Amino acid sequence: MSLKRRSAQWPWHGLLVVILLGLAIGLWMATKQVNYEWRWERVPQYFAYHDEVAQTAPFTGRIVKVHPDGAYSQVEMIPDAGGSRAIITVETDTLRVADGAQVTEDQEIGVTRHWRVGPLTEGLWVTIWISFASGFIGLIIGLVTGLCRISKNPALRGLAVLYIELIRGTPLLVQIFIFYFFIGTVLNLDRTVAGIGALSLFVGAYTAEIIRAGIQSIPKGQTEAARSLGMSTAETMIHIVLPQAFKRVLPPLAGQFISLIKDSSLVSVIAITDLTKSGREIITSSFATFEIWFTVALLYLLITSVLSQLLFWLERRFARSD
Amino acid sequence: MIEVKNLLKIFEGRGQVVRAVDDVSTQVAKGEVVVVIGPSGSGKSTFLRCLNGLEEFDDGQVIIDGIDIASSATNLNAVRREVGMVFQHFNLFPHKTVLENVTLAQRVVRKRKAAEAKDKAMALLTKVGIAEKANEYPSRLSGGQQQRVAIARALAMDPKVMLFDEPTSALDPEMVGEVLDVMKQLAREGMTMAVVTHEMGFAREVAQRVLFMDVGKVLEDAPPAEFFTAPKEPRAQAFLKQVL
Numbered sequence A: 001m002s003l004k005r006r007s008a009q010w011p012w013h014g015l016l017v018v019i020l021l022g023l024a025i026g027l028w029m030a031t032k033q034v035n036y037e038w039r040w041e042r043v044p045q046y047f048a049y050h051d052e053v054a055q056t057a058p059f060t061g062r063i064v065k066v067h068p069d070g071a072y073s074q075v076e077m078i079p080d081a082g083g084s085r086a087i088i089t090v091e092t093d094t095l096r097v098a099d100g101a102q103v104t105e106d107q108e109i110g111v112t113r114h115w116r117v118g119p120l121t122e123g124l125w126v127t128i129w130i131s132f133a134s135g136f137i138g139l140i141i142g143l144v145t146g147l148c149r150i151s152k153n154p155a156l157r158g159l160a161v162l163y164i165e166l167i168r169g170t171p172l173l174v175q176i177f178i179f180y181f182f183i184g185t186v187l188n189l190d191r192t193v194a195g196i197g198a199l200s201l202f203v204g205a206y207t208a209e210i211i212r213a214g215i216q217s218i219p220k221g222q223t224e225a226a227r228s229l230g231m232s233t234a235e236t237m238i239h240i241v242l243p244q245a246f247k248r249v250l251p252p253l254a255g256q257f258i259s260l261i262k263d264s265s266l267v268s269v270i271a272i273t274d275l276t277k278s279g280r281e282i283i284t285s286s287f288a289t290f291e292i293w294f295t296v297a298l299l300y301l302l303i304t305s306v307l308s309q310l311l312f313w314l315e316r317r318f319a320r321s322d
Numbered sequence B: 001m002i003e004v005k006n007l008l009k010i011f012e013g014r015g016q017v018v019r020a021v022d023d024v025s026t027q028v029a030k031g032e033v034v035v036v037i038g039p040s041g042s043g044k045s046t047f048l049r050c051l052n053g054l055e056e057f058d059d060g061q062v063i064i065d066g067i068d069i070a071s072s073a074t075n076l077n078a079v080r081r082e083v084g085m086v087f088q089h090f091n092l093f094p095h096k097t098v099l100e101n102v103t104l105a106q107r108v109v110r111k112r113k114a115a116e117a118k119d120k121a122m123a124l125l126t127k128v129g130i131a132e133k134a135n136e137y138p139s140r141l142s143g144g145q146q147q148r149v150a151i152a153r154a155l156a157m158d159p160k161v162m163l164f165d166e167p168t169s170a171l172d173p174e175m176v177g178e179v180l181d182v183m184k185q186l187a188r189e190g191m192t193m194a195v196v197t198h199e200m201g202f203a204r205e206v207a208q209r210v211l212f213m214d215v216g217k218v219l220e221d222a223p224p225a226e227f228f229t230a231p232k233e234p235r236a237q238a239f240l241k242q243v244l
């Protein structure tokens, strides 16, 4: 195994590196061709930026004294018209006035700086919470539909099949439009609610099929053993079938959820400012088209790979009884 | 304890109609051990599974301890509590430890307290000689050990009747004895038992009666001494010639 295999493997690793390098060089050359100027330095400000807020004089008057206090300074001033003094705090390095100076109302005295969350971070957050909300609701819909799908009651079964086929047979983009423009209008729904609703129904249908398959993959003997002990149908499901099925459906369910995060980018068409929409908006003002799209892609990749890791960990924990 | 009248179970499928249990009437008295033998496909499992309602039979009556299990007034779950069943392939719950396998139904069905259920479980696991594996998962046990746990699991419900469907058929030969020993002990303690098995030695030693089934019918019903030495039915004779 050891020496022979290793000597046979390294040329392929070498080839891999060469191919990747080739791709990178090709990409770089391609952007050179179109005279694209990379401005990566513009990207960080869309995650968070230092906002400056101008501090102005509340009245026409005179500066009594500037009290320096490290990075900040307290400016004490008194109105010409008489009345109580005011104290304004500004950043010392932006101080525009000195002791005894005369100021008019609304004159700038200095600024204060605050960290603000940029549109990319906001979009990322919207994408994450919309995905989790629809993933959670979809899981419940899927569980109920999956159980209906294998129920003995023809009405429940028929409804479940109809719902699953409708959702799986139409594109998500069309479903989002229908949900927003039709159901959303009829029920007077907020666009975010409509987006989450459409995504939930979408994952619900796929989850139902995963759960149905998971339940049916549990051997009949398990149910029979539980029933022969006097457990009811529901008790058998809760204590015997679902826990075992859950372990089996965890990988496909997680895959579905990872897909959902990517599919959620489609809600940007109904003007929900998720990660994708934020990216599009930023480009109109920054002109850093390539950089922003690459960054957006990387952010999606980041969420999905964190989830993959989490799943890997969960699977190992559940493998205890094997 | 068990009374069966004109039991009929038909399987339909792929254009075929199989009368798996065909007009069977018999009874098992309290404390009696009845062994059911017969060729493969003769309806032994189906018959046994009708006794606790795992199969919905088409006609006839099954009366367990005075309760007609097919009557609409009967709570089948309540009947099943009183009827333990042991399967050919054990069917232990793989996601639960041995101890949890034995306590689960006690807690869920009999509503016993955790401590009470655990004490009962440990006593039964000790009885079947497997207490030291209480905290293992079933996949870590041998077939014979798993089957003994399955017996303990059924006994934990304090059943009035125990049904065994070929409990040793899936076991390696060296493990058959340990399971049969547990069953023999149960029989000595006066448990009412219906056992489908190919273990003729067990039938001879423990059974009060042997039922011979073929194509869904009980063809012979006799004490083992009589059945094994002088079977009346030609098909029973042929069957015994093959297996002995």
Ligand SMILES: Nc1ncnc2c1ncn2[C@@H]1O[C@H](COP(=O)(O)OP(=O)(O)O)[C@@H](O)[C@H]1O
Binding pocket: B011, B012, B013, B018, B020, B038, B039, B040, B041, B042, B043, B044, B045, B046, B047
């Ligand atoms: N679920 C089922 N569906 C259709 N036919 C079945 C089913 N279970 C058993 N049978 C048929 O019923 C007959 C009796 O089967 P079974 O009771 O398992 O026999 P045994 O246990 O004596 O080997 C066989 O012909 C078998 O093919």
Ligand SMILES: [Mg+2]
Binding pocket: B044, B045, B046, B166
């Ligand atoms: Mg059988």
